[in-house]
Amino acid sequence: MQFTAAQIAMIINGKVEGNPDALVSSFGKIEEAQAGQLSFLANPKYEEYLYRTKASLVIINDSQELKEPVNATLIRVADAYSAFATLLSKYQEMATQKLTGIQEPSYISKSAKVGQQVFIGAFSYLGENVVLGNNVKIFPNVFLGDNVKINDNTIIHPGVKIYHDCVIGKNVTIHAGTVVGSDGFGFAPQADGSFKKVPQIGNVVVEDFVEIGANATIDRATIGSTIIKSGAKLDNLIQVAHNVEVGNNTVIAAQAGVSGSTKIGNNVMIGGQAGIVGHIQIADGSKINAQSGVSKSIKTPNAAVTGSPAFEYTSALRSQAVSRKLPDLEKRIKELEQLVKQLLTEKISE
Amino acid sequence: MQFTAAQIAMIINGKVEGNPDALVSSFGKIEEAQAGQLSFLANPKYEEYLYRTKASLVIINDSQELKEPVNATLIRVADAYSAFATLLSKYQEMATQKLTGIQEPSYISKSAKVGQQVFIGAFSYLGENVVLGNNVKIFPNVFLGDNVKINDNTIIHPGVKIYHDCVIGKNVTIHAGTVVGSDGFGFAPQADGSFKKVPQIGNVVVEDFVEIGANATIDRATIGSTIIKSGAKLDNLIQVAHNVEVGNNTVIAAQAGVSGSTKIGNNVMIGGQAGIVGHIQIADGSKINAQSGVSKSIKTPNAAVTGSPAFEYTSALRSQAVSRKLPDLEKRIKELEQLVKQLLTEKISE
Amino acid sequence: MQFTAAQIAMIINGKVEGNPDALVSSFGKIEEAQAGQLSFLANPKYEEYLYRTKASLVIINDSQELKEPVNATLIRVADAYSAFATLLSKYQEMATQKLTGIQEPSYISKSAKVGQQVFIGAFSYLGENVVLGNNVKIFPNVFLGDNVKINDNTIIHPGVKIYHDCVIGKNVTIHAGTVVGSDGFGFAPQADGSFKKVPQIGNVVVEDFVEIGANATIDRATIGSTIIKSGAKLDNLIQVAHNVEVGNNTVIAAQAGVSGSTKIGNNVMIGGQAGIVGHIQIADGSKINAQSGVSKSIKTPNAAVTGSPAFEYTSALRSQAVSRKLPDLEKRIKELEQLVKQLLTEKISE
The missing domain is CATH 2.160.10.10 (Hexapeptide repeat proteins)
Structure with a gap:
């Protein structure tokens, strides 16, 4: 499955900067991506990679300023992280084979009620009066005790x-x-x-x-x-x-x-x-x-x-900062004590 | 199942204050309980709810003083929390269906020995020479390796x-x-x-x-x-x-x-x-x-x-309290240093 | 299975001090071992037990000096802990029955590929295209999702x-x-x-x-x-x-x-x-x-x-040490403030 920059921009409602025909077929992190991959930049810590990435296509925030030339084609959106998440979701929906049916052996009590399009993995256990809504996915080795109710579209992973x-x-x-x-x-x-x-x-x-x-x-x-x-x-x-x-x-x-x-x-x-x-x-x-x-x-x-x-954040941080200097503060108190003692002694001797 | 205040007082060896015929059929927290429910007060933090609870019956400590009128019927006992726990235990024994028998499929090695009144849930595994005492309950999806021994009345929950x-x-x-x-x-x-x-x-x-x-x-x-x-x-x-x-x-x-x-x-x-x-x-x-x-x-x-x-509790707490004032202490040390410096300078110039 | 001191010394390349025919058949901690058991001393904290142990045989470091007479036969090696680990490994290999075969019921997808000498425990699940190398041991109640690959000699414990x-x-x-x-x-x-x-x-x-x-x-x-x-x-x-x-x-x-x-x-x-x-x-x-x-x-x-x-270890420890004295430091600052105030007052009044 390949997509052009223009197709992806349409899905995430973005604006292409560069080659609208740039092709991508998989995802990569901006610091590791290769030609043919789609990446994104949201965390400013990673900005340097924008100018060196081999990704063919990078989704960035509308607000992102470019300090150097970029080789990749860019798509600008309001929120790059969220747009990238949207694409991953669509990819996952397409790639994940629809899980349905009941694998054997499983243990389903007679009083259990099961909705439409449900998946129940092998070695899963449904106790008395368990109710599963529609489209619920129960992976293998799951235990559901008596009277447990699980509503629509919920996914329970193995074990x-x-x-x-x-x-x-x-x-x-x-x-x-x-x-x-x-x-x-x-x-x-x-x-x-x-x-x-x-x-x-x-x-x-x-x-x-x-x-x-x-x-x-x-x-x-x-x-x-x-x-x-x-x-x-x-x-x-x-x-x-x-x-x-x-x-x-x-x-x-x-x-x-x-x-x-x-x-x-x-x-x-x-x-x-x-x-x-x-x-x-x-x-x-x-x-x-x-x-x-x-x-x-x-x-x-x-x-x-x-x-x-725990205490209020800013004041706690201030105390933590001073606590690093404690050995020094102790030394300064000792010096003050000596000086004051000296001043007092001199006063008496005057 | 309904119980009167008098019946419950008999079970927990308590003294009724109010209507001995007050009926309850379930349990509720004192701050949430409704008419027909039984509650308790042990933590003084919750005392205010005693005067506002809708519970029909509340178990309290002998030592509990009443600062306002109470609508609920009361039962006084030496230890309200413990008495309430006793009642919950009896309720649970009555409500829990006796679990016994062996669910299929399970894996029980030929050398395993199993006592009387045992429950073994589906997908449970008993390795070589496993020994289960009487009245042992093994929930589903449990693994017991070779030579494991489990004594009487023990409950092993799923997985x-x-x-x-x-x-x-x-x-x-x-x-x-x-x-x-x-x-x-x-x-x-x-x-x-x-x-x-x-x-x-x-x-x-x-x-x-x-x-x-x-x-x-x-x-x-x-x-x-x-x-x-x-x-x-x-x-x-x-x-x-x-x-x-x-x-x-x-x-x-x-x-x-x-x-x-x-x-x-x-x-x-x-x-x-x-x-x-x-x-x-x-x-x-x-x-x-x-x-x-x-x-x-x-x-x-x-x-x-x-x-x-970790250090001794009271002295650690005292140090923690002072550590909150560290930025202030540092400031005071600085001021002292300036004043002492000033005193020393004046001394020299005298 | 019994071994003599001489046989064990040969396995771990050590030197016997005492009776080369001393017999041992199991392992024990130096502080608990009984006659017929083999023990070791590596942590100097436990040296006192060397002079009182009932173990028949104790492995010690070459560098270990004896401050008192020892009843046990000794074997000296460069690294007693490592040598003891070697013996435990050999014991475990001998004692552990070779696990192989596939227990029923298990769920093995048709597309899964399984190597030689593999063990698959009951209630284990191998998804689509799972690959197990040679000598892999999968204990009961294990879930391996689609396309999982597990290489040679790996052990996956239950659940x-x-x-x-x-x-x-x-x-x-x-x-x-x-x-x-x-x-x-x-x-x-x-x-x-x-x-x-x-x-x-x-x-x-x-x-x-x-x-x-x-x-x-x-x-x-x-x-x-x-x-x-x-x-x-x-x-x-x-x-x-x-x-x-x-x-x-x-x-x-x-x-x-x-x-x-x-x-x-x-x-x-x-x-x-x-x-x-x-x-x-x-x-x-x-x-x-x-x-x-x-x-x-x-x-x-x-x-x-x-x-x-977290901060650099030595300086963090130094700060922690002073932080124990914080209540005292606060008191000393107060005293200094009073003395300095007094000195200043006297100066003005002069």
Whole structure:
């Protein structure tokens, strides 16, 4: 499959600069692309490659200024990254063979209900009363416990385990190995030092257009629901504890963890390996830096925090900068002490 | 199934305040519960909801004082959280259909031995000489390597992988996706910069009444055993390295990690995302704060530490508090230097 | 199977001190070993046990001095740890029954190609055009997506999921539950606050002699390849994001994470729970301490860093040491301020 620059510009509503007949047949990163490949420039860090790339065609932002001559044909659009994503999506739709049908052996309980155009991979397990909407794709080795409901167009990758009574929305993607609905970590301490398990009888609700990465864990609620709201994006190896709520379009990077009953607002961004304690609120639009440890509620929307324990971003950075100079500050305090001692001594001796 | 306040008070040995005939049929969180639901109050943070809840029945601590009138009927007990857990357990026992029998297809080697009242889910694998005690529940897609032994009443959730020769005690619960007995991370550095694998020929022993969360990893010992002692509770995504020992009733929160050969005492509490280096000892009753990095042995029982590297809790908190003022301290040192310089100059000019 | 000290000395090219006919039949740690067991001493921390061990035979370094009499027969070699590893390897080869053949049920697509002496465990899935080299061992419950290629002598443990188009080298070991080739975390922010998925059409290439621990995640590249180079060793629960490169013989400890497009050099050592931001370079031989947060490129080879954010090791340690004294430093500044104020006041009053 080959496309001309003009054809691609039409798909992404862009403007060609250069040869409208330039041909491309695959994708490449701007720093590695070869002749016949299509690339893009969005991150200014990579601008130098624009002037040296071997790509035949490069999508750039309308606002991109050219400081040197460019060999490639260019297509200008409002948002190069987004336009490139659109092309990759179309490519993937064309390249991906439509998955449908039921592979054998699989285990589908008699009470399970399955929609149209569904795919169920080998060694997948559908418990009692499982319901799959239309166009749902269940890859091999997936476990769906009793009463699990999965809505239209959702993709469950291999080896995902979803415990009983959990509900997954439409157009959701869950990557391999992720566990949804495992018991929350609730134990009542006993007088003899042992712990008594608190049964976890709630569930997990994952709303529409959510994506969850690989080997993540989302615990079921003690009572009620752990909720991942519409449009949230969760990366690999993330921990979401019981009764947590993750807001709409909130993004959580890999290996971050959220403790029990914490409510995270909408459009929050949480960096990798960050941790958030239980029973707090995180306001809409908060930005939590990677490896931060958030120990109390963030009440002001759109605030940024960093550090462990986490504080307001700019002041935390200022403290971190001074902390590099601590050995020097200690030395200066010692010198001051000597000078002041000397001044005091001289005063007495006067 | 409906219960009266009087019936529930009898089960949990409590005292009714209000209408002993108040009826409940399900559970609800105090802030969300509706008429006909049973709730509880243990965390003082939630006390305000006691005066506004729509729950028909609320379990509270004996010591709870009432600052406003309460609509719900109350049941007073010594420990409301524990009593509520008891009720949830009874509910779960009644609601959960007894799982028994062997689903097909499954793979059970001829040399495997299986006790009474066992459940083996579809696509589960029992290697050579596997032994399952009575009342063991193996969910679908579980792998049990050769010579694995699982004792009575233990529940292995879907997709758990237990390598050969590991031993799991009685009344243990292991959640989905967890790996027990993978090779410890042992490599001998070679002169050319490469690494030679050190075979890991030990095993993992998980004692009775242990609970392990989802997608955790417990490595087998190089020689001997990695041991999780009786009553320990491990949360999701935890790493336990080779030859580690975790003491009785020790609790480890999500995403924490323990490096090789470290011995953790009894009744230790380890916060989420904490890390502990290898080859050290952690005394009984230690409290390790979330995200701490413990780099040396904790020798005094019941000590608390925080920070990375971790130090004694109170002094670490005091240092953290001052570190917020570092930019101000630096400024004050500069001012002092100028004043002292001025004093010295004047002295000379005198 | 029993061996004499003389036989073992021959295998590892060592020199016997004591009884060449001493018999051993199993392995033990020096602090726990019993009569009839073989042990070793490499870590000087354990030297005291050399004089008290019940092991019949102990392998020690040529350079080991004896401060007290030793009961065990000794074998001296240049590198005791490496020699012991050699013996364990030979033991494991002898003890492990040769795994070959195809267990039923398994799912092997008609277009899959399988080499000689291959093992395919029950409930494993080989998609279209999967290629397995000679002597490859696929444990049960493994998923291999379309076009996956796995080269000679590689071992894939139970429940591993490898997405379509990924390539695994020779003599690789991947432990249970690990996911290779899940989608990179790429989303283009939209004007309404939502995110549009950027399709991830690249793959993962794992080169020869790599070992990857349990429940790790290695994301496929957006375009091109995420690459784990020859001889690299990755521990459990590690996150490797899209388009990352991990260099030859680089070692990454458990729960560490590397963000997108970062290039890690050769012979780098990364401690547990460390995090590395995206789009940076880490020079060959870098040492990154556990829990560090590396936020910018490390350009000088063989440098060591620690802390979050990470700085040069020695100076970071010095700052950390002073930070313990912060409450004291603050007090000293206050005292200086008072003294200086007093001096100034006296000056004015003079």
